[in-house]
Amino acid sequence: MRLIDLSQEIYEGMPVYAGHLETKVWQHHTFADTAPNFDSDFAFQSLGITVCDHGPTHVDALSHLDPRPGAPTIDQMALDTFFGDGTCLDVTGVAPREYITARHLDRAASDADLREGDVLLLRTGAADERGGTAEYPSQYPGLDQSAADWLRERKPKVFGVDSPSPDNPADRIYPVHLLSRETGITHYENLANLGEVVGRRFTFFGLPLRIRGGHGSPVRAVALLDD
Ligand SMILES: [Zn+2]
Secondary structure (H helix, E strand, O other): OEEEEOOOOOOOOOOOOOOOOOOEEEEEEOHHHHHHHOOOOOOOOEEEEEOOOOOOOEEEOHHHHOOOOOOOOHHHOOHHHHEEEEEEEEOOOOOOOOEEOHHHHHHHHOOOOOOOOOEEEEEOOHHHHHOOOOOOOOOOOEEOHHHHHHHHHHOOOEEEEOOOOOEOOOOOOOHHHHHHHHHOOOEEEOOOOHHHOEOOEEEEEOOEOOOOOOOEEEEOOEEEEOO
């Protein structure tokens, strides 16, 4: 068994999606601050962190994208939504702000072992090529309506991308987020290292934090491989 880390790093100054809360990290306690609290040589340090509930590697709660009353927040979603067997399709080669279509997905799936109810990850290459750069939050391809329809037909349990969004940043419709709203099938964003799991079967884990009323949550996404 081998664990592959599919998560991006969290740090102050990390690029975030336009308008999202910026990540702040600071030293909250130092060893010197806390040493006077103890009569031994014990002391501790800790950080303060503020982070958007949509950054960096994260899963969308349905309440993020569905305005209907009762759309579940992250703490109300069944925990077994966030793990399962699946595979990763390679849809690299589509330029930033261009569309990934059903044809791309068909080609990528032609020699893949993709099953109904899978965790379906899509490798666009955005994180590998531009992760951590100022371009990353706006320069990535996204799925068009035909690709969203393709996803709907394949009935994944959940899906995810190695880019800030499965939708094209130049798109004003957001067919994939609408698909998640309509079907209740949510998705992960800002995954990493998908090149290591392309074409493989694996067990995916991406458990959200139990944030009361959260509209999403950072996750530590991993794939468990059989070898
Ligand atoms: Zn999303």
